[in-house]
Amino acid sequence: MDIAQWAETVLALDVRDFPAERGRTAYGSGGPGYHLAELATSGDFWEDDGTEREETEAQFGFEREALAQRLREHLGQADHFGLHSTFERTAAGEDVDEPWASLSAHVPDLLLWRSPRTGRWVALGVSQWDRELPFQLLAVVTDVDPY
Secondary structure, three states, X not given: OOHHHHHHHHHHHHHOOOOOOOEEOOOEEEEOOEEEEEEEEOOOOOOXXXXXXXXXXXXXXXXXXXXXXXHHHHHOOOEEEEOHHHHHHHHOOOOOOOOHHHHOOOXXXXXXXXXXXXXXXXXXXXXXOXXXXXXXXXXXXXXXXXX
C-alpha cells in the first residue's frame, strides 16, 4: 500500500462500525469501540548490526508524518500524545481501556486527532515490541477517550 491507500483506509475506518468482539479483522484487529489497522510491517532485525533497524525506524517515522500530512486535509492538525504514563498506569495494575492499554506496551507516542466527521479519536503510531522484531505503522480509530 502507499500513503494515499493508507489514508483511504483510515478515513474508511472512521465511519465503519466497530466489531462486536475483540479479534483479528481484514485490516488488523479490533474490538468493541476500536479499530486497529496494521498499515505496514517491516522485516525483523535478528541478523542486523543496528544499521538496518535505525534506517527502518527513520523510514517508518517519515511514513507516519507523510500519512499525517495527508490526513490533515480531512482531520485538521494532530496533537502529539505520549503513551508512557498510560503504560505506567497499566503496569501498576490500573484498569486502562483498550485499545490504549495494549498500545502503550509497544507504541511510545501517537499523532492524535478528534475526527470532525464522527467525534472519534484517530491516531497514528509506530510499533515495535522489541529491538529484533518488526516495526509496524499503525492507525487506530476509537471512541474510547485516551485521557
